[in-house]
Amino acid sequence: MARYCVYRERSTWETEKKLDEYGLIPEAKDRIMAFLMTEGFVDDMRFAKIYARSKFVYHKWGRRKITIGLKKHRIIDTYVRQAMAEIDDESYKETIRELIRKKCEEKKRLPMAVRKQKVSSYLYSKGYVWDEFEKILKDECSENSPL
Secondary structure (H helix, E strand, C coil): CCCHHCCCCCCHHHHHHHHHCCCCCHHHHHHHHHHHHHCCCCCHHHHHHHHHHHHHHHHHHHHHHHHHHHHHCCCCCHHHHHHCCCCCCHHHEEEEEHHHHHHHHHHHCCHHHHHHHHHHHCCCCCCCCHHHHHHHHHHCCCCCCCC
């Protein structure tokens, strides 16, 4: 199990699920989990921070989608908030701007209203909310913007 946890960061829930696949008795499962946690192989706070950072940096996910992903891993709210605090607001806005520019460029042949609707749908699917990208969308995806 240590090798399983070393391969990539795992949440407690994910590790327990894997142990369930082995059909262990509850006492054995508890002892293994206790060992993995005390030896630092499983740490939900560390998992939450790495998960949030990697989903934002590599997959360009928004805070909402990252939060939902952490909730699926049964990470407690305190850890979710701390992981979200790790995402810098300026880089977050810049990522939104970058995604809007890219998607507007892809959809430049469409009428402006349709283009904005497609871009908005794309951003929603990535986990961004209207309040986060409304102003940037107006600035970056308009008739006057240099695409």
